[in-house]
Amino acid sequence: MPKPEDTNALSEAALALDRELRRFDELSAQATRIKLTTEKSVERATEALTRAAECQDRIHAHVQQLVAAVGAARLKQETDAAALMRRAEQIAARRKEFADVLQRMAGLGQMAKEVQDSLRAGPSGIEDVQGRMQTIAEEAADIARVAGEKEMEDVARQADVLRQQILAALNKVALLAGKARA
Numbered sequence: 001m002p003k004p005e006d007t008n009a010l011s012e013a014a015l016a017l018d019r020e021l022r023r024f025d026e027l028s029a030q031a032t033r034i035k036l037t038t039e040k041s042v043e044r045a046t047e048a049l050t051r052a053a054e055c056q057d058r059i060h061a062h063v064q065q066l067v068a069a070v071g072a073a074r075l076k077q078e079t080d081a082a083a084l085m086r087r088a089e090q091i092a093a094r095r096k097e098f099a100d101v102l103q104r105m106a107g108l109g110q111m112a113k114e115v116q117d118s119l120r121a122g123p124s125g126i127e128d129v130q131g132r133m134q135t136i137a138e139e140a141a142d143i144a145r146v147a148g149e150k151e152m153e154d155v156a157r158q159a160d161v162l163r164q165q166i167l168a169a170l171n172k173v174a175l176l177a178g179k180a181r182a
Helices: 003-033 039-121 126-149 152-181
Strands: none
Touching: 003 039, 003 126, 003 152, 039 152
């Protein structure tokens, strides 16, 4: 977050220059309007010229301050832009990490659908289905671990919930298989 003094340096320098330029315009107009018909008017015109010359010196100083403020603002903008580029690279890398883990999660979904289709087909091959369910649970546990290590909290939570659901379903299938054998 920018500090107030950083954001105001440029505008303050510009405003100071603007005020001095306006003052110079006034003094310049005053010096040219004075009729040089009396000694007093010549003195007033000379005084206005002197003040205008002093004003020009201040204008030069304000221009230098404005140039310095513009330089500082440019440097800050370049620094901020470089930081944004680094952040964009971090975000792109993070998106790839998420995409990889989510792709593994999608694979689990496909495996779970295949198990579900096998269960609908009937009790034949129940041991194979149980093995596949155990594989899905292990893969979900690994995804949850990886997601946890990478601080992908929501994905880790989803993978763990899926693992728990598959293990619960596996227990039910094992109970049903035991009853079918008996």
